[in-house]
Amino acid sequence: MASKTSHPKEFLKGLWDENPVLRMLLGLCPTLAVTNSAINGFSMGLAVIFTLVMSSAIISLARNIIPKEVRIPTFIIVIATFVTIADKMLAAHVPDISKALGPFVPLIVVNCIILGRQEAFASKNPVGRSVIDALGMSIGFTITLTILGSIRELLGVGTIFAVQIMPLSFEPWMVMVLQPGAFLTLGLMIGISNWLNARRAK
């Protein structure tokens, strides 16, 4: 089962070639919903890093104990447990961010990235490799969300991470921080990443 790819490659694939959002179109709900500012996108990414890495580690450790027939329910319980931990920890330690993310933290449970990586990778690979894969995927997710959040915040409010970038005379494009802005920006980002990819392949 052990694949031949080296560890750095395993990590890097999540950042671009198999970027969960731009290339595999997974986990789009939180991607769209919480990216009205850079900090929200970034925090969502951190919660996903935690959940994905922890669940991958545990499931990879237990991959020989879990019977095939009940693997999906078992995965879901493990994921839901770590999601709850992330949710409660955010609420206890960084309440402002927890308030901004709202019900989208518990919704990480059904984020297809997480279940998908367990099914496709962690349940078949040793711990080290699974953790590296999980890190790559979730960091790729975080970077994408942060960029998306920054673009929307920059055009919609004129700031990035609440730091004023645009001149004060800039009239903010309100629509960018509202729902349509999320769809439009993500559509453009996916299109541009397609184009970059095609150019690189040439």
Added chain:
Amino acid sequence: MTKSYRLILVLTATAVLSGLLLSFLNLHTSPLIEAHQNKVLNDALSSVLPGCDKIEEQFYENKQFYFGYDAQNNVKGIAFLTEGNGFQSKLRILVGMDAGLTQIVKIRILEQKETPGLGTKIETDPASKANPEWFPNQFDELNVTNKITYLKNQAPDKSAGEIMAITGATISSKAVIDIINAALIENSMILKNNTDLKIGVCPAIDAINETSFGPELVPEGAKIVTIDNKTYFLKKNDSGSVTGVAFIASGEGFQSTIKVLACMNPDFSKLLSIEIIEQDETEGWGTRLVNDTTNSDPEWFLKQFTDLYVQKVISTVTETPNKQNGEVQSISGATVSSDAIIKMLNASIQGYRATYLNRKVN
């Protein structure tokens, strides 16, 4: 070990482990979450009741108040929490008042999820470097002997209770003002009833005075009585007999809570007038309740209730209504809002009538 045993064992073990882990987590986080909530409230309280040596909670008529005391144990200020609907989210506002309830000391918006970049300016406005909290700060030392009103693009006058609305977020700004206005009316009434604080010309009394009981009544402030947790405003003439009774009815409108001050004659057979003191209905449709720009008389809907006989329940008709029979017309295009008012009035007239007429006369 058979296969199915193993399936059950693994699943059960996972679930039990998860449950245990989360219980331990809960032991750790729940006190922190609670402590944070208390801290937020306490910070907000000390900012809206500045310079108080002691802040105490008090309950009157199931409403919570925070009393701030100075070193001599005199009441220095009173704060209360109030909430209502903004443009797209629930707003929770902590309002700090002076002890006479004539002036706001400071407000704090504790919760809002309005449109980012526009409605959120009711809390902070990142575009205004010098004073990002310019909107809530406008309420500092705001005179509230009259209802708070808002202006657009004009310098407001604090002594007249004026606030400048946020450009592009008029509805959110207005919601803050309406929520505070309504809370002031209700709370000053409760405090006047239950405490011996010297409450000045408070908005509640003002709302009563603005509402006409009819010219035969003496123009002095209404007396407030509470019977079975229901609050009544009584208007008396020179010889001391009651000439009008008013109460606040509230109910759900089309999209917001509507509160109406209803004035009735003392035997509850006739409405003298009604005034809407809080509503946040759909702009243009539901707001025709108070200001119907499509009609030559924008207040025609409310005026229908003036001198309306209510021995029977109020009903809607499509032809010309007969006031003797308690008939009114609803607003086409805003039937839900107008029907809500009628339903609310019917229910509360019944309740307030029964309690008032069965009171022990002393």
Added chain:
Amino acid sequence: MANLVIIFLSAVIVNNYVLVNFLGICPFVGVSKKIGPAISMGMATTFVMTLTAAVAWLVNRYILEGLNLQFLQTVSFILVIASLVQLVEMFIKKVSKPLYDALGIFLPLITTNCAILGVALFLVLKEYNFIESIIFGFSAGVGFTLAIVIMAGIREELELADVPEYFKGAPITMIVAGCLALAFMGFSGLI
């Protein structure tokens, strides 16, 4: 009654599940190529959502709140949904073969549809009562169906349009969804 109508209108149009709340985006992008499958997916989702709303309300009220176990909310909801979907699948298979053929393949996909868990979480957040919860679950499903069917209709037409190569598929779907969301914003403030 008016209350229930408002919940319905709000979930279907004003706060459309997909276009305003961003729930159920994965199937919205994945299953919106043709109108036929989109309708089936919508129906299957509506059905499961209504059931989930009812069961999640009961679980929340009598087990989680009853025993003060709110911190197990996420875990128990997702288990309820997973088992519910499994049950529905077995039931439909047994009862009606044609229905199973129409909806069957969509059911497993639904477990990981965040719209379903979203319904369960939102009804707790909004403190709905039992009837309101069921109406909310149903209307959220109708809203989802509406969005996905409109999208499928547009995408069938897009087949004929000259879309730049790199924008074919997901990117243009997102941009169209953005325009739809813009149109749905016109409903905000209606209720």
